[in-house]
Structures are given as structure tokens and as C-alpha cells.
Amino acid sequence: MTDHQGEFDSVTGRSTTGHEWDGIKELNTPLPRWWVITFYLTIVWAIGYWIIYPAWPLISSNTRGVLGYSSRADVAVELANLDKIRGDKMVALGAASLADIEKDPALLALARAKGKTVFGDNCAPCHGSGAAGAKGFPNLNDDDWLWGGTLDQIMQTIQFGARSGHAKTHEGQMLAFGKDGVLKGDEIVMVANYVRSLSGLPTRTGYDAAKGEKIFADNCVACHGDGGKGNQELGAPNLTDKIWLYGSDEATLIETITNGRGGVMPAWEGRLDPATIKAMAVYVHSLGGGK
Amino acid sequence: MNKTVNPKDLTSDDDVGPLYAARKKVYPQSVSGTFRRIKWGLMAFCLGVYYFLPFVRWNRGLSAPSQAVLIDLPNSRFYFFFIELWPQEVYYFTGLLIVAAVALFLMNSVGGRIWCGYLCPQTVWTDLFYAVERFFEGDRRERMRKDKSAGALTPKRLSEIVLKHATWLMIAWWTGGAWVLYFNDAPALVKELLTFQAPMIAYTWIGILTATTYVLAGYMREQVCTYMCPWPRIQAALTDEWALNVTYRYDRGEKRTSVKKAAELRALGEHVGDCVDCYQCVAVCPTGIDIRNGPQLECIQCGLCIDACDNVMTKIGRPKRLIGYDNDINIHRRQEGKAPIYRVVRPRTMAYSAIIAAVGGIMIYVLATRTLLDINVLHDRNPVAVRLSDGSIRNAYTARLLNKSGHDRVIAIDVDGPVNSTIHVVGVDSVTPDRPMIVIPRDTTSELRLLVTAPAEGNPEKSIPVRFRVTDIGLGEAASTTDNFVAP
Numbered sequence A: 001m002t003d004h005q006g007e008f009d010s011v012t013g014r015s016t017t018g019h020e021w022d023g024i025k026e027l028n029t030p031l032p033r034w035w036v037i038t039f040y041l042t043i044v045w046a047i048g049y050w051i052i053y054p055a056w057p058l059i060s061s062n063t064r065g066v067l068g069y070s071s072r073a074d075v076a077v078e079l080a081n082l083d084k085i086r087g088d089k090m091v092a093l094g095a096a097s098l099a100d101i102e103k104d105p106a107l108l109a110l111a112r113a114k115g116k117t118v119f120g121d122n123c124a125p126c127h128g129s130g131a132a133g134a135k136g137f138p139n140l141n142d143d144d145w146l147w148g149g150t151l152d153q154i155m156q157t158i159q160f161g162a163r164s165g166h167a168k169t170h171e172g173q174m175l176a177f178g179k180d181g182v183l184k185g186d187e188i189v190m191v192a193n194y195v196r197s198l199s200g201l202p203t204r205t206g207y208d209a210a211k212g213e214k215i216f217a218d219n220c221v222a223c224h225g226d227g228g229k230g231n232q233e234l235g236a237p238n239l240t241d242k243i244w245l246y247g248s249d250e251a252t253l254i255e256t257i258t259n260g261r262g263g264v265m266p267a268w269e270g271r272l273d274p275a276t277i278k279a280m281a282v283y284v285h286s287l288g289g290g291k
Numbered sequence B: 001m002n003k004t005v006n007p008k009d010l011t012s013d014d015d016v017g018p019l020y021a022a023r024k025k026v027y028p029q030s031v032s033g034t035f036r037r038i039k040w041g042l043m044a045f046c047l048g049v050y051y052f053l054p055f056v057r058w059n060r061g062l063s064a065p066s067q068a069v070l071i072d073l074p075n076s077r078f079y080f081f082f083i084e085l086w087p088q089e090v091y092y093f094t095g096l097l098i099v100a101a102v103a104l105f106l107m108n109s110v111g112g113r114i115w116c117g118y119l120c121p122q123t124v125w126t127d128l129f130y131a132v133e134r135f136f137e138g139d140r141r142e143r144m145r146k147d148k149s150a151g152a153l154t155p156k157r158l159s160e161i162v163l164k165h166a167t168w169l170m171i172a173w174w175t176g177g178a179w180v181l182y183f184n185d186a187p188a189l190v191k192e193l194l195t196f197q198a199p200m201i202a203y204t205w206i207g208i209l210t211a212t213t214y215v216l217a218g219y220m221r222e223q224v225c226t227y228m229c230p231w232p233r234i235q236a237a238l239t240d241e242w243a244l245n246v247t248y249r250y251d252r253g254e255k256r257t258s259v260k261k262a263a264e265l266r267a268l269g270e271h272v273g274d275c276v277d278c279y280q281c282v283a284v285c286p287t288g289i290d291i292r293n294g295p296q297l298e299c300i301q302c303g304l305c306i307d308a309c310d311n312v313m314t315k316i317g318r319p320k321r322l323i324g325y326d327n328d329i330n331i332h333r334r335q336e337g338k339a340p341i342y343r344v345v346r347p348r349t350m351a352y353s354a355i356i357a358a359v360g361g362i363m364i365y366v367l368a369t370r371t372l373l374d375i376n377v378l379h380d381r382n383p384v385a386v387r388l389s390d391g392s393i394r395n396a397y398t399a400r401l402l403n404k405s406g407h408d409r410v411i412a413i414d415v416d417g418p419v420n421s422t423i424h425v426v427g428v429d430s431v432t433p434d435r436p437m438i439v440i441p442r443d444t445t446s447e448l449r450l451l452v453t454a455p456a457e458g459n460p461e462k463s464i465p466v467r468f469r470v471t472d473i474g475l476g477e478a479a480s481t482t483d484n485f486v487a488p
Helices: A033-052 A071-095 A098-103 A105-122 A151-160 A185-198 A209-219 A250-259 A274-286 B034-055 B091-111 B114-119 B121-137 B140-148 B155-181 B186-194 B200-220 B222-228 B231-238 B259-267 B280-284 B304-316 B328-335 B347-369
Strands: A016-021 A024-027 B069-072 B077-080 B083-085 B245-248 B323-326 B373-379 B393-403 B409-416 B422-425 B437-440 B444-454 B463-472 B478-486
Touching: A071 A105, A071 A274, A098 A105, A098 A151, A098 A274, A105 A274, A105 B444, A151 A274, A185 A209, A185 A250, B034 B069, B034 B114, B034 B121, B034 B155, B034 B186, B034 B304, B091 B114, B091 B231, B091 B347, B114 B121, B114 B231, B121 B140, B121 B155, B121 B200, B121 B222, B155 B186, B155 B200, B186 B200, B200 B222, B280 B304, B304 B323, B373 B463, B373 B478, B393 B409, B393 B437, B393 B463, B393 B478, B409 B422, B409 B444, B437 B444
Parallel strands: none
Antiparallel strands: A016 A024, B069 B077, B077 B083, B245 B323, B373 B393, B393 B444, B409 B437, B409 B463, B422 B444, B463 B478
16 A cells, blocks of 8 residues: 555554545555565466466467476376286286186285276166166176076176177077067966966966966976076076066066066176176175175 | 553553564573483483384394384384284374373473473473584573674684584484384384485485474574473463472572672671572573563473572572472462472372373273284175075175284184074185184284075064174184174
8 A cells, every 4th residue: 555655643653545534544554574575476476387387278278387287197197007006916817717716815805896896887877886786687696697696607797798789698588478469468467477476476366377387388488497497598587586687576577578578788898808807707706696 | 451541642561562572592501400410311311212212123023023113104003012003093092192191281280391391302402402502602602702793704613603503413314314213124224224225205204304303403492482382371271389380489589689798788687688680590591581580481491590590509608499499389488488388299180190090001901901803894785685586685794804913813703693594704615614714814904705694584673683703713812793684
């Protein structure tokens, strides 16, 4: 603030700024010099910063700064360093057989940690973050496997997927018996009740067990096998256990038999490197249901 | 404070003026006597412990470092002679800090600022730096004279200054160097430091601590105690009328007169004070105050004024301890002509001692009974429970087993929970399926995935408490923890 020479407050004897409101004049109270100097230094500092670091936004980009610094490049370097640190261990993981990985505590810990992360990034949208699954998406914690629960079978499923279009993918699906006109409405109800009876679930009144068994034998055993034990070659589920991918109530079963089922799992070969797929197979196997 | 003042009546005393006070440089004079000797002794002891403790060895076998006191940050271990602590046992340090704080209170209620005057690193190093300064530049008067005639930079004066700062920097460097030795194997690190092969972080820390030691002990000195340290403020709030503090005896000292005049007046039978106003107590004071003005915030109670005054009293043939350790009660009693009284055992000191004993006792008990084997269990959150194809229920847990001992252990895991439950450890094919056994290497933790499976029949409860017990097959040492087994 400007110091009005010669204008002094009569009470305090201090100079005033010359500003007056209602007869009261403002005293001139300058900022401490160190404060002012620091303030100017920050401005100088800011100018240096603009020159050295990225600062000003332009239309489609921004000024880069003479150092060429970028936080994105920093991240790339850090990730590369991380890969370098993990490199040897991941090579060891890639070289070991699946069974050996589970027996080596260090490799198992690595595979589980890596598998958990990659699972979260790639598999959780369908199977859930804890691999508990959902309707139509299998729970990977239990011991019921559509395509087999050994380490090799799990790895194969991850590599090539199910009905994924990959040359080596698992094939086979539940046909739409109702829609395609193979079975009529009352026949579907009959066979649905038969399927429920296989796992000890109650059947509706008026249900004819002999008729249901006949329909099942004529249409279903080809895939689901005698007695409905399922066939992992074809991804045909075991109908005698307590685990149901889509649901065990009569309405759901009628829907399944009428419209068919054929959930798709993508193939991960090519998207994830072999060592990572191995880690994932071990992770899924170690969730508890692995055979 | 809220009295109304007519602006015209304002005096210079009412105007607080600038909050900044220019520093008055202190030139403490050397002194000899009881308290000086105590200070030299404690300085030698404290510095000796600080500088040489990292080199003390302690045999822990081949698997652990052989340094008696070591903070091993990369491996997250703290070694103190026979004790090895893990990060999760940080509560021992909490206990140690409580004991240290209360010990400070106890010291204060017994003998005032004993910590400040004799033991505080700021005091110890400042004292050492003053000794160096005195050695090269001479005592108080010489230093004052030399500082005043700063223009005359003779070769002799220049060499004094250079030598003083070089010695200061050497001490500061050694101080920083000793600090990093607590974080690494001392003999090996010294070798690396001398051959310039030590890690950059070691040099950085030495640099930082060299700078702080040099600045704090060489330049800031008493300013640290007066302006930066919170303890003088806390101390002032904690002290009481029984606490012994460095005190000037008004009853004996006043009225001050010269030696000659005092002799004359005494011959006439008049009361004369012993203080001859020689200002020796002020000259030796490292904070530059006059103890005769009563207790002051700046006073670190180092006792050097006692020594200075005692020397003078001896010379003029008067009794010693015109300045001495005394309490507030006695100041008043003496003025009333009563005998002084002292009381060390009183509710305050008893309470502090009781707290120290209690916390110390708990710590010793916990330390003596702490187990070197432990288990922590975390239930899977997603999914909390899994139904298997035969209808049975499985719960998964992440268990962390801690082996704090110096040898590998074979551990058996038992689970006590739902009816007919079985346990499986992922990745472990145990010869005893009902009681899996695993090996945990010495001084490590192992993370395991435990699967507990139970039939739905016989376990009607939605949530059943389950206990996990780990037992060292060889030693029989055991630890356990509880969690719950839940149904979907």
C-alpha cells in the first residue's frame, strides 16, 4: 500500500493509507519484509517451474517443460523395474509343472498372489471377486466342475475357454428341446420333475416317474449319462448333486429344457502369458474345490 | 487485560512492540567444581554409550545378526541383547515411552530439570561444543574480545576459527555416523563407509545428522531449550513447591554489597548479604541468565552457577551454597527464619513411582511370558461358505503362523469346531490327514490356506465357533486362536 507522506494519525503517530470511511482513516500496516520477499520468491519459483516442468495447457496438449518430465513415464519405469524384480520368479513359475507349483510353498504363494490379482482384473466380472459365481456363472470354490477340476483340466479351460470360438475350446451345449419342438410342454414338465427326483428334490403331484424316466432315457442320457451323472467331456453337469448352475426349481428347469443353455467363457490364451495362466490355474485349484 | 486506556496515555510499556527479540550471544565461562565434574562424568558416559554401543556384539547363533543393539529395517526386526522384537510387538516401545515420560516427571518432582541440565542430548553436545570452542578460542573474555574485533583476521585467528569448525564438524560427522550404525552391522558398515562403498542412504543420513548436530550444538544452543523445546513449558506446569530446583538463597544473599563494605558492616554488627555481586553465576551460565532473579524458563538447571558461586564463597571465606538445590517452601521458610524441610516421599513421587513400577512390571511380565509361536486366522469373506456337491459345507481361512524362535519347527494343526469336520491345508499332502503337519523355518511367518469341511447333518447352527491350535511337535509349545464356521 502506498504510504501517504505527511499523513499521520494523530493518536498513534503512525502513517495512514489515505483511505477514509466515516471519518476513520486506515493505518498503514505494511507486511513484514521477510513475508514480501518470500512472496516474490514464490513467483520466481513458479516461473522456473513453468520452464522446467509441464505446466500450461494448450488446445490439445500442454507445454512439456525442458526436462521432458512426465508422470506417465515414471509409472512405466516403475512397472519395468517391478517386472525385472519379479522376472526370475515368474520364469521359475513358468518352468515348473502345475503339480510342483502346489508343492513348493514359495511358488504356491507367488501363484496365489499373482492369480488373485489377475483373477480380479479378468475373471471377477462373471465369477465374482471371491470366485463364488452367480446364476449361470459357476462357483469355482466348490467341488462340482463342468469341464473337470484337476489342475490340467482347469488350465485347459482357462486357456481355451468354453464355446469361445477358439479352435481347441470346449464344445457341447444343452439343446433347446422345447423351442426346437423335440419335446412338448407336458413332456418337459415330466422330465423336469424326473431330474429333480434324481437329487432327491420333491416332485409335483400327478408326476409319473416311469414317463419321466422314459423321456430322460430317450433324450438326455446321450450327454448327461445313465442316471444323470453328467459328462465333463461335453460340459454336461451332474444332475444328481446339490449344486445347480441355473437353479433347481421346476420353473427354471422347464426354462432350461425349453430354451437350452450354453454359457460362454472366453479363451485366455494369447491374452495372458503362459506363466500367468499357470498361476491362475493354481489359484483356482487352491480355492478349495480342486481335484 | 481489558482495562480501557486513553490512547494519549499510552506508554512504551503498553505497546507490546515487535514479537521478535534479537539474540544475545552467550559466552559461558569455564568453571570447576562438583557439578562440573558430575557433568563431565555424565557427558563421558552418555557419549560413550551412544558412540560405542553399536560395536557391542551379542551371540545369537548363525541365523541372526550378532550386534547387541540393532534396528534391522529391511527384515523388520529389532534386536536388544537377548530380546528380538517383531513389528507387531511395537507395544513394547509404547510401554517404554510411557515409562520414559513418567520417569521424566519423577525426576522433575524430585530434582527439577535434571534431564535438561545433565542428560539431554542438546545439553551434552552443546557442552562438548563449548569445550571445543574454549580450547581453540580461549575463555569468555577472550572470545568476547575476539568477536568484537572481527575485522582483525590475523592468520592465528583464522586458524583458530578453521580448527574450531573442523573439530565441530568432525564430532558432528561422528555423531551422524554412529546413528546409522544402529541400523546396520557396525564393523562392516564402518569398513564400507571408509572405502566409499556404503549405500547412498547411509551417507545421506550421516549428512543430515552432521548438519543438525553442527547447527544445534554449534549455533542454536540455548535457543533450542528456550524457544524450540516443549519440555520447559510442560515442566513448569508439572513442578510443585517441594521439587528441588537450582535456587538463589535470598535470605543469605541480600543485601548485596562489596567484600570490603560487607566486612566493615559486619564489624559493626549489621546484617549484610553474602552476595558480593561478582556476576560469576551469570558469566558461567550457558543460557545467559541471572539465577538471582528466581526460577526462569530459560534455566536448564545445570548447576554450574552453584560451582561458580561456591568458588567465590570459598575465596571470601563465607559458607558455600549461596546458590544451591532448594525448594520453594524453603525459600519462604528461610525468610521467616524457620529451618528448611525436604520431602522426597510424597503423594506425587509415590504416584509416579507406582506408574513406573506398574508399567515396567507389566512389560517384564509380558516379555517373560511371550510365546515364540503364534497363529492368526482370517475367515474368507467372499464366499463365506461353500456348499459342496454332496451337500457338506466348506469354509476357507487364511492362517498366518509365526515362528519367532531361532530354529525350524514342525507344527501340527488341529481344528476343534463343527461335528465331524475335517481340515486340509492347500498344497500340503500330510501323512496324517486329520492333523496336517508343516514345517515353518526359523524366524519367519508362513501363510497357509486352511479348508475346513463339515457335513450339514449334525451341525444345525448357522455359525459355530471353531478353534485352531498349532503345536510344536518337538517342544510341545502351542498356540491357538478362534474364529467361526458358518453355513451358506
